[in-house]
Structures are given as structure tokens and as C-alpha cells.
Amino acid sequence: MTRMTSTAPGQLVVTDRTRHRRLREQGSVNRSDLDAILAAGFICHLGVLLDGVPLVVPTVYGATADHLYLHGSVASRSLVKAPAQTVCVTVTHVDGLVLARSVFEHGINYRSACIYGIPRPISDPDELLQGLRVLTEQCAPGQWEYARQPTKRELAATRLLALDLTEASVKTRSGPPDDADSPDGSLKVWAGVLPIHRRWGDLEPDPALAAAIEPPPHLRSIANTTMP
Amino acid sequence: MTRMTSTAPGQLVVTDRTRHRRLREQGSVNRSDLDAILAAGFICHLGVLLDGVPLVVPTVYGATADHLYLHGSVASRSLVKAPAQTVCVTVTHVDGLVLARSVFEHGINYRSACIYGIPRPISDPDELLQGLRVLTEQCAPGQWEYARQPTKRELAATRLLALDLTEASVKTRSGPPDDADSPDGSLKVWAGVLPIHRRWGDLEPDPALAAAIEPPPHLRSIANTTMP
Numbered sequence: 152m153t154r155m156t157s158t159a160p161g162q163l164v165v166t167d168r169t170r171h172r173r174l175r176e177q178g179s180v181n182r183s184d185l186d187a188i189l190a191a192g193f194i195c196h197l198g199v200l201l202d203g204v205p206l207v208v209p210t211v212y213g214a215t216a217d218h219l220y221l222h223g224s225v226a227s228r229s230l231v232k233a234p235a236q237t238v239c240v241t242v243t244h245v246d247g248l249v250l251a252r253s254v255f256e257h258g259i260n261y262r263s264a265c266i267y268g269i270p271r272p273i274s275d276p277d278e279l280l281q282g283l284r285v286l287t288e289q290c291a292p293g294q295w296e297y298a299r300q301p302t303k304r305e306l307a308a309t310r311l312l313a314l315d316l317t318e319a320s321v322k323t324r325s326g327p328p329d330d331a332d333s334p335d336g337s338l339k340v341w342a343g344v345l346p347i348h349r350r351w352g353d354l355e356p357d358p359a360l361a362a363a364i365e366p367p368p369h370l371r372s373i374a375n376t377t378m379p
Numbered sequence: 380m381t382r383m384t385s386t387a388p389g390q391l392v393v394t395d396r397t398r399h400r401r402l403r404e405q406g407s408v409n410r411s412d413l414d415a416i417l418a419a420g421f422i423c424h425l426g427v428l429l430d431g432v433p434l435v436v437p438t439v440y441g442a443t444a445d446h447l448y449l450h451g452s453v454a455s456r457s458l459v460k461a462p463a464q465t466v467c468v469t470v471t472h473v474d475g476l477v478l479a480r481s482v483f484e485h486g487i488n489y490r491s492a493c494i495y496g497i498p499r500p501i502s503d504p505d506e507l508l509q510g511l512r513v514l515t516e517q518c519a520p521g522q523w524e525y526a527r528q529p530t531k532r533e534l535a536a537t538r539l540l541a542l543d544l545t546e547a548s549v550k551t552r553s554g555p556p557d558d559a560d561s562p563d564g565s566l567k568v569w570a571g572v573l574p575i576h577r578r579w580g581d582l583e584p585d586p587a588l589a590a591a592i593e594p595p596p597h598l599r600s601i602a603n604t605t606m607p
Binding site: 291 | 395396400422424425426427428429430431432433434435436437439454456465466467468469471473475476478479480481482483485487489491493495511515518519522523525526527528529530533537555556559560563564566567568569570571572573574575576577578579580581582583584585586587588592593594595598601602606
């Protein structure tokens with residue numbers, strides 16, 4: 152079902168699933184575009200088949216050069232079922248509204264990646280610890296060394312999956328609407344982009360925290376900054 | 380497979396799919412919580428089975444009191460296949476990082492809803508127009524009346540689906556980490572929340588726009604405001 156085509160270095164493998172059919176100008180086969188999208192976030196949506204229905208679960212990820220880590224409780228049904236099937240993991244960043252002269256040409260500026268594969272459950276203790284480190288550092292770099300690391304009991308309660316970053320469909324849109332050169336370009340309608348910005352806010356201490364404990368530099372340095 | 384239980388007014392129907400199994404304190408069966416999550420955004424992730432694989436597609440939605448509208452090109456494979464199956468549509472808002480004393484207790488503050496159902500394709504011209512109005516107004520209230528509305532030809536190129544808002548799983552987490560009262564509470568580790576804020580930015584006019592065309596009040600009033 153899935154046909155592979157040969158790829159140049161730095162390019163993603165193109166399959167039946169990842170071939171860009173429509174809006175091809177929004178598609179990318181550059182591995183670097185995939186890496187940039189993954190580096191800019193830490194939440195994905197995992198698609199996994201449960202009792203015949205495609206469940207879509209928001210969850211944290213961590214990315215290395217080779218794969219994506221997902222984790223959760225050992226009791227999580229979606230993580231139990233995922234390694235027996237091809238799943239789809241989608242990472243999406245919504246960058247703005249594209250406000251065209253016509254409703255039909257309205258759209259979204261975005262960056263997204265759909266990654267396909269059969270996830271591998273990680274049972275090796277060293278790789279489990281390494282994967283959890285990647286996941287933690289994806290969310291808040293510095294926290295793995297700063298916070299208390301997992302105990303054996305906590306590791307035993309955690310399921311970790313690894314998904315190869317080989318088969319992926321990357322799509323992006325940026326810039327103004329496309330209808331300036333159409334007959335609609337002469338309409339007296341404002342057109343442009345309304346961007347969306349994501350920012351880290353102020354650090355909010357746990358009310359139960361001892362007053363003497365100050366936030367560490369790696370958290371102070373990302374508070375009140377713009378997210379990529 | 381899916382057992383229904385009777386529900387009180389204002390409560391969501393609980394089925395095998397939407398019953399909260401773990402972290403029950405994060406689950407809600409209040410219809411008002413679902414409505415609030417849908418009202419706070421306009422992007423969802425549609426899970427649809429294509430060639431045996433659960434594809435996860437980011438797309439725009441519009442919500443009424445009764446259903447969710449999804450739209451796209453008539454050539455979209457995911458929208459062609461969706462009406463023949465039970466799909467899952469997930470809306471997620473990521474509100475912050477929960478920074479606990481231990482890595483294990485780290486988490487995300489979030490609001491999410493998974494809606495299940497067999498989408499109904501809309502062919503009636505009046506409902507098609509009404510659904511597209513709902514979708515447009517969900518993204519940018521005021522744009523439907525302001526921009527050029529769809530032509531018959533554009534309507535014929537658009538596929539619209541409606542999904543009933545009857546079966547949904549709603550989950551939220553907010554507030555500080557949960558480990559203050561555990562043995563970790565005595566660790567000299569900062570704990571709290573790093574919130575994430577989403578904001579609309581400055582309106583960016585299309586460079587091809589005539590200088591005399593000013594942005595309308597409904598766009599000026601949302602620029603530079605915080606998103607819900």
C-alpha cells in the first residue's frame with residue numbers, strides 16, 4: 152500500500168500517506184522543516200485506533216534527531232494499543248488568521264507535521280531514563296537536572312514509546328492572502344493577517360512553596376519570553 | 380460496544396469511549412465545560428481512518444449549540460471518508476507547564492475535549508451557507524458580513540460536515556503541582572506553574588492592499604488582545 156520513493160540527503164521519505172496531493176505549495180519534504188516544527192513545541196496529537204475508532208489524544212512529546220518519544224501511564228489504553236499498529240502523530244503551530252477579500256480565500260497561517268509509524272515500546276532502563284529526559288527537556292530545558300529524577304517505582308509506572316522520524320508529511324503556510332491578483336483585489340475590503348503569538352507568562356509559585364526557594368535561572372530565563 | 384447511561388440536564392452522555400478511567404479529577408461531564416472549550420478556539424484535530432491508519436488532521440471548526448462544523452475542499456480525502464465512520468475531533472488549549480518537585484509529577488495545565496460521532500455531510504444549500512458562516516465567525520466574528528460571501532461555484536467546491544455534540548470527553552487541569560503534601564514537599568526545589576498566554580498580534584495589511592482601506596472595527600477590536 153505504501154510506496155517509497157528514493158530520497159536525496161536532508162529530504163523526507165515520500166509515501167502514499169505523506170505525498171502532498173492538494174495545496175502542494177504548502178508542502179515540504181525538507182527534513183530541516185520537520186525538525187524546526189518539532190523543536191518549536193512540546194504538545195502533539197496522537198491518533199491511535201481503539202475499538203475501531205481513531206482516538207485523538209493530546210500529549211507531550213520529546214524529539215531527538217532520530218525519533219519522537221511519547222509517554223504516559225502504563226494503564227493508558229492508547230499507549231498500550233499503539234505499538235501494534237501504525238499511528239499518526241501530528242504537531243501543529245497556529246500562527247495567524249489569513250483574512251482575504253472573500254470568505255472562500257480565508258485561511259490559517261500554520262506549521263504542521265504528521266508523523267507515521269509503528270511505535271516501539273522502550274523497556275531498556277537506560278533508554279527509558281534517556282527518553283524521559285528528552286521529554287522533560289523538550290518542555291522546560293534544565294528541569295531534568297534540577298528536579299528529582301524518577302525512582303525505580305516511578306519508572307515501572309511509566310510507559311515510553313519511540314516513533315521513528317522517517318515518514319512524515321510537513322505543511323506550512325505563511326504570508327498574506329492570495330487574492331490580491333484576483334478580481335476580488337479591487338474590492339474595498341481590508342485584507343491581511345492577524346497573527347497569533349504564544350508567550351510564556353510570569354512564574355507562579357506553588358502557594359505551598361517555602362518563600363525562601365527562588366526559581367532557578369533556567370526557568371527565570373524563559374518566563375515572559377515569546378514561544379517559537 | 381458503546382453503552383449509554385442516562386444523563387441529567389446539562390450533562391454529557393457517558394459512553395464506553397468517554398468514560399473517564401484514570402485521573403478522574405481531571406474529567407468533566409458538564410455540557411457547559413464542553414461549550415466553553417469550543418468557544419475558546421477555532422482549531423481542532425480530526426481523527427479519521429484512511430487505509431487502516433488513523434490520520435490526524437488539523438483543521439478549522441465552528442460550533443453551534445448542537446454541533447460542530449468542519450469544512451474543506453471536496454477533494455479532501457479525510458472529509459470524503461469521514462461520513463462513513465465514527466471519527467474523533469479533539470480541541471486542546473495548552474495553558475501552562477506544571478513544574479513539580481519531581482520529574483514524575485510534572486504535567487500540563489490544559490483544557491481539552493474529544494467529540495465522537497459519525498459526521499453528516501451537508502448538501503442543503505441553506506445549511507451549507509449557514510455552516511460556513513458559523514465557521515467563519517468562530518475564527519473572526521464579523522468577517523462573514525464584511526468579506527465577500529461564497530459564490531455558487533465556491534460552494535460547489537466546498538465540503539461541509541456536521542458532527543453532533545452529544546458524545547464527548549472533557550478533561551481539564553489547572554492550578555499548582557500536586558506534590559506539596561508528599562515527601563517531596565520538603566525538597567529545596569522550586570515548584571509552581573509557568574503559564575502560556577495566546578495573544579492576537581498587530582493587524583498586518585496585505586502589502587498589495589490599497590492604502591486607503593482601513594481595517595474594520597471588528598478586526599481592530601480583537602488585535603492585541605489576549606485569547607481565551
